[in-house]
Amino acid sequence: MADVGALVWVVPGGHIPFPGHGPEPQFTGFDELCVLNGTDSEAELELDVYYEDVDPVGPYRILVGGRRIRHVRVNDLIDPEAIRLDRPYGLVLRSPVPVVVQFLRQDTRLPGVVALTGTMAYPV
Amino acid sequence: MADVGALVWVVPGGHIPFPGHGPEPQFTGFDELCVLNGTDSEAELELDVYYEDVDPVGPYRILVGGRRIRHVRVNDLIDPEAIRLDRPYGLVLRSPVPVVVQFLRQDTRLPGVVALTGTMAYPV
Amino acid sequence: MADVGALVWVVPGGHIPFPGHGPEPQFTGFDELCVLNGTDSEAELELDVYYEDVDPVGPYRILVGGRRIRHVRVNDLIDPEAIRLDRPYGLVLRSPVPVVVQFLRQDTRLPGVVALTGTMAYPV
Amino acid sequence: MADVGALVWVVPGGHIPFPGHGPEPQFTGFDELCVLNGTDSEAELELDVYYEDVDPVGPYRILVGGRRIRHVRVNDLIDPEAIRLDRPYGLVLRSPVPVVVQFLRQDTRLPGVVALTGTMAYPV
Numbered sequence: 184m185a186d187v188g189a190l191v192w193v194v195p196g197g198h199i200p201f202p203g204h205g206p207e208p209q210f211t212g213f214d215e216l217c218v219l220n221g222t223d224s225e226a227e228l229e230l231d232v233y234y235e236d237v238d239p240v241g242p243y244r245i246l247v248g249g250r251r252i253r254h255v256r257v258n259d260l261i262d263p264e265a266i267r268l269d270r271p272y273g274l275v276l277r278s279p280v281p282v283v284v285q286f287l288r289q290d291t292r293l294p295g296v297v298a299l300t301g302t303m304a305y306p307v
Numbered sequence: 308m309a310d311v312g313a314l315v316w317v318v319p320g321g322h323i324p325f326p327g328h329g330p331e332p333q334f335t336g337f338d339e340l341c342v343l344n345g346t347d348s349e350a351e352l353e354l355d356v357y358y359e360d361v362d363p364v365g366p367y368r369i370l371v372g373g374r375r376i377r378h379v380r381v382n383d384l385i386d387p388e389a390i391r392l393d394r395p396y397g398l399v400l401r402s403p404v405p406v407v408v409q410f411l412r413q414d415t416r417l418p419g420v421v422a423l424t425g426t427m428a429y430p431v
Numbered sequence: 432m433a434d435v436g437a438l439v440w441v442v443p444g445g446h447i448p449f450p451g452h453g454p455e456p457q458f459t460g461f462d463e464l465c466v467l468n469g470t471d472s473e474a475e476l477e478l479d480v481y482y483e484d485v486d487p488v489g490p491y492r493i494l495v496g497g498r499r500i501r502h503v504r505v506n507d508l509i510d511p512e513a514i515r516l517d518r519p520y521g522l523v524l525r526s527p528v529p530v531v532v533q534f535l536r537q538d539t540r541l542p543g544v545v546a547l548t549g550t551m552a553y554p555v
Numbered sequence: 556m557a558d559v560g561a562l563v564w565v566v567p568g569g570h571i572p573f574p575g576h577g578p579e580p581q582f583t584g585f586d587e588l589c590v591l592n593g594t595d596s597e598a599e600l601e602l603d604v605y606y607e608d609v610d611p612v613g614p615y616r617i618l619v620g621g622r623r624i625r626h627v628r629v630n631d632l633i634d635p636e637a638i639r640l641d642r643p644y645g646l647v648l649r650s651p652v653p654v655v656v657q658f659l660r661q662d663t664r665l666p667g668v669v670a671l672t673g674t675m676a677y678p679v
Contacts, residue, residue, distance in 0.1 A: 187317055187399065187431045193559055195624055196589030196657035196673065209416070217320030219357055219397040233591055233624045252319055252357045252397035273591040273624035273655075275559065283397075283429045285320035292581070293669055297417055299424035300671035301320065302550070305655045305678075306429075307559045311441055311523065311555045333540070341444030343481055343521040376443055376481045376521035407521075407553045409444035421541055423548035425444065426674070430553075435565055435647065435679045457664070465568030467605055467645040500567055500605045500645035531645075531677045533568035545665055547672035549568065554677070 187221045188281035189306035194274040197232075199258055200290040201268035210291045212268075214257040216276070216304075217285040220247040226280045232266060233273040240264060247282065276304070311345045312405035313430035318398040321356075323382055324414040325392035334415045336392075338381040340400070340428075341409040344371040350404045356390060357397040364388060371406065400428070435469045436529035437554035442522040445480075447506055448538040449516035458539045460516075462505040464524070464552075465533040468495040474528045480514060481521040488512060495530065524552070559593045560653035561678035566646040569604075571630055572662040573640035582663045584640075586629040588648070588676075589657040592619040598652045604638060605645040612636060619654065648676070 200212035220226050225248050231241035243260045247253040257274075260266050276284055287301035324336035344350050349372050355365035367384045371377040381398075384390050400408055411425035448460035468474050473496050479489035491508045495501045505522075508514050524532055535549035572584035592598050597620050603613035615632045619625045629646075632638050648656055659673035 187315060188429070191559060193591055193593075193655040194657070195591035195655050196587070196626065196659050197624075198626070205417075215320070217395070217397065219317055219319035219399070221317075221357070221399060233593070233622065235623060235625055239622055250357065250363055251359060252321075252395060253359055254320065254322070254395040271589070271624060271626040273589065275591070275593060283317040283319050285318065285426065285429075287320050287424065288671065290669060290671060293577075293667060295417060296420055296668055297414060297422045298669045298671045299412065299414060299422045300548075300659065300673045301424045301426055302657065302674050303426050303429050305560070305657075305675050311439060312553070329541075339444070341519070341521065343441055343443035343523070345441075345481070345523060374481065374487055375483060376445075376519060377483055378444065378446070378519040407441040407443050409442065409550065409553075411444050411548065419541060420544055421538060421546045423536065423538060423546045424672075425548045425550055427550050427553050435563060436677070453665075463568070465643075465645065467565055467567035467647070469565075469605075469647060498605065498611055499607060500569075500643060501607055502568065502570070502643040531565040531567050533566070533674065533677075535568050535672065543665060544668055545662060545670045547660065547662060547670045549672045550674050551677050 186281045188283040190278050190281060191307035192276040192284040192304040194286045194304045197272040197274055199268045200292050203291040204294040205291050212291045213289050215254055215287040217254045217287060218247050219252045219283045220249060222280045223249040224280050225249050226278050228276055228278045231275045235271055310405045312407040314402050314405060315431035316400040316408040316428040318410045318428045321396040321398055323392045324416050327415040328418040329415050336415045337413050339378055339411040341378045341411060342371050343376045343407045344373060346404045347373045348404050349373050350402050350406060352400055352402045355399045359395055434529045436531040438526050438529060439555035440524040440532040440552040442534045442552045445520040445522055447516045448540050451539040452542040453539050460539045461537050463502055463535040465502045465535060466495050467500045467531045468497060470528045471497045472528050473497050474526050476524055476526045479523045483519055558653045560655040562650050562653060563679035564648040564656040564676040566658045566676045569644040569646055571640045572664050575663040576666040577663050584663045585661050587626055587659040589626045589659060590619050591624045591655045592621060594652045595621040596652050597621050598650050598654060600648055600650045603647045607643055
């Protein structure tokens with residue numbers, strides 16, 4: 184299996200939509216990081232969260248097995264501290280092995296409506 | 308005609324929306340791979356599907372003619388096994404000739420609503 | 432003014448949504464190419480359209496002034512032939528000077544709903 | 556903290572949706588630039604706005620602290636002149652230090668509907 188990707192990925196445009204409408208967890212509003220680890224090694228990724236008005240918070244840790252993907256809702260990151268909803272943030276993700284990272288948002292702030300957006304994260 | 312693109316492409320954020328609402332096949336929920344093959348040679352692409360909790364499954368095979376595009380719904384990939392709906396996955400696509408790959412999602416889980424998202428896949 | 436961008440750009444995932452609902456032209460369904468030409472020279476871009484089952488058609492020509500942007504709906508390209516609605520296609524764009532190209536889709540197939548998606552085109 | 560990103564970023568596909576519906580400012584229609592500055596230095600970014608039919612306007616200035624993000628609605632840029640709503644434009648952003656830039660659009664032209672799209676900006 185080839186090693187594919189980069190070691191550092193950046194997402195400047197984080198902002199978890201709040202509140203959400205509809206059955207949980209499918210229609211909860213979220214920002215999500217989608218990681219593919221094509222190597223044979225389990226990887227512990229470190230994630231720093233950047234804000235507009237305070238120093239970065241981190242590292243958050245995300246474990247992704249070898250030859251596995253993992254989709255992590257940013258809403259679910261709570262250690263070292265919960266990421267506040269409805270507040271602008273950005274992310275820098277570091278991995279010990281090459282990975283590929285995609286960013287996805289689901290917005291259900293309006294009842295009966297779902298909006299999606301996303302992009303590949305920026306590889307450094 | 309120039310050869311444009313890369314030989315390996317990655318999409319970490321797969322997740323076929325389910326269920327869908329509205330007339331099929333136009334409003335079926337789907338994840339889609341859009342491939343452009345600018346070379347003169349027909350290309351048989353090999354696709355491996357990565358999951359969170361089991362080993363990758365593949366190769367799936369996608370044929371794209373020379374100087375042709377092909378849009379393939381991930382929902383329609385059934386050999387070696389159907390890709391389950393509503394389950395996180397990622398993709399690694401390999402081509403014998405340079406191609407360009409775009410990823411698109413259509414979400415019709417809510418009646419009377421369509422949501423779209425997509426991104427260029429990540430070239431290795 | 433710096434020259435920014437690339438000479439060749441690719442969009443594999445074209446598909447003009449049809450039909451549309453709502454006042455035209457704001458709510459017409461469309462695929463759109465957004466080009467920024469940061470150079471001092473007017474540029475005549477050549478666009479080839481790729482299909483699943485027939486040879487590419489082109490070149491279509493798009494004029495973008497120096498130090499100008501231009502947003503062109505693919506729906507409006509009619510010479511050498513109109514691009515059919517609701518049919519998968521891909522694009523290869525060539526420019527004599529460096530430009531940057533973004534792709535945008537507006538989907539109004541459902542009355543009272545607008546869905547958007549887009550991505551930077553792929554630079555060669 | 557590592558320096559991550561590029562010094563020049565381009566967004567060809569600007570177009571602020573107008574009018575908007577729903578409570579402001581959450582549901583105002585907008586185009587947004589999301590900047591992550593991972594360096595230790597405050598950065599004053601210069602932004603030039605390109606149009607289809609007139610010379611570029613700028614520089615607009617955006618201040619982003621060291622180890623900070625900033626999300627700026629294009630709607631809010633007023634000096635040297637307000638950016639008109641519902642008019643196609645493009646952006647070239649220059650930074651004295653490496654940054655990463657993401658583009659996001661929120662479209663609320665239809666009452667009770669929100670549509671999102673976005674992409675990483677193009678790094679030069």
